[in-house]
Amino acid sequence: MSSLGPAVSSLRSSIxxxxxxxxxxxxxxxxxxxxxxxxxTQQHFELLPEPTLRTAQQSILDEITPAITGLLGTAEAHITQLGRREESLRARSELLEGRLESDRRRRDSALEAKPVPDRARQGSGKDVNGVKALELKRLRQKKERLQYAVGRLELESRQRQRELRKSMAAVKD
Structure with missing residues (x-):
């Protein structure tokens, strides 16, 4: 066994x-x-070739363009409608202003044109001239009222024409 001792020790050392x-x-x-x-490695960003990127951009553009065009059309139609409404309101304002002015004139003329007593008419030539002056004043006021009435009718006519154009435009749309 003596010859196996070094082998065993070498085996133990190897183990x-x-x-x-x-x-x-x-x-x-x-x-x-x-x-x-x-x-x-984790790939966080994907690198794409330029033609693929352009194709994607064009598809997005093709998708968005009709929606933008529709929105612009809607906005333009709304702006046009608001313009018509503004014109209509201005015409109505002018008409109402005219009516107020007419009422003021009527009140003023009613206060100024008090009936002349019969005794004053029978008096002197001065009184006759005064009566003629009052009659002339009344006739001028009547003329102004008629001019105002004509103006008011013209405004109403223009307003109705605008409304007719508006309704015709709505039918076309």
């Missing part, structure tokens, strides 16, 4: 060396899964 190597490898490889995950 201890092998165990030591296994322990070293085990500590080196035990973190392998984490290292594998850390070392794998």
């Amino acid at each position: 201890s060396l092998l165990e030591s190597s296994i322990n070293l490898l085990d500590t080196g490889v035990s973190d392998y899964r984490r290292l594998q995950k850390v070392l794998t």
